[in-house]
Amino acid sequence: MKYALIRIADAADWQVYHAIRRSSLWEERGLGGYDDARPQERFHHHHALLLKLDEVGIGTTRLDDLRDGTGIIRLVAITASLRRQGHGRVLDMMVENYAREIGLRVLFVSAASDAEGFYMATGWTRVTTQAPELLGYADECVQMTKSIAR
Numbered sequence: 001m002k003y004a005l006i007r008i009a010d011a012a013d014w015q016v017y018h019a020i021r022r023s024s025l026w027e028e029r030g031l032g033g034y035d036d037a038r039p040q041e042r043f044h045h046h047h048a049l050l051l052k053l054d055e056v057g058i059g060t061t062r063l064d065d066l067r068d069g070t071g072i073i074r075l076v077a078i079t080a081s082l083r084r085q086g087h088g089r090v091l092d093m094m095v096e097n098y099a100r101e102i103g104l105r106v107l108f109v110s111a112a113s114d115a116e117g118f119y120m121a122t123g124w125t126r127v128t129t130q131a132p133e134l135l136g137y138a139d140e141c142v143q144m145t146k147s148i149a150r
């Protein structure tokens, strides 16, 4: 099994990225209206990331570099049929390595409350001080943070 985390660059990978997000974070939650054309996806400091396993896209997130040494990860998802097999933990570790390489020291996430256990298991803790304004605050979500080991 060979994992790779890539910053999305080609149309085929964009399609997989949006398909995983649409089904995992909208349709499974009974939501419609997923928009795959939001300009935020293409900002230079927003890194749309795809986890591939043996060349097949199985997980996604977007890492927003706040350009002050901190970043926000958004919409973490693993394809439904492949969950609870350790792929989310690999995604988290590879995103942390990626964040370190682009110079980040601290990450934040606004975690869906039913995913808090996943974040706790992968080294995140609840925010107890000030979170970046861009993290936002949503009902049913928990603000969490992780320091990136050097």
Ligand SMILES: CC(C)(COP(=O)(O)OP(=O)(O)OC[C@H]1O[C@@H](n2cnc3c(N)ncnc32)[C@H](O)[C@@H]1OP(=O)(O)O)[C@@H](O)C(=O)NCCC(=O)NCCS
Residues within 6 Å of the ligand: 024, 025, 075, 076, 077, 078, 079, 082, 083, 084, 085, 086, 087, 088, 089, 090, 110, 111, 112, 114, 115, 116, 117, 118, 119, 121, 122
């Ligand atoms: C959250 C998600 C990314 C986790 O991915 P995954 O591949 O299932 O996670 P893993 O199998 O690597 O699990 C890693 C650890 O987290 C735990 N875990 C995973 N999902 C969990 C959950 N929902 N609640 C509690 N613990 C959870 C696992 O038990 C495991 O712990 P262990 O190694 O100590 O046994 C995946 O369930 C998902 O895509 N969910 C739908 C989208 C979503 O809710 N995303 C979060 C939005 S903020």
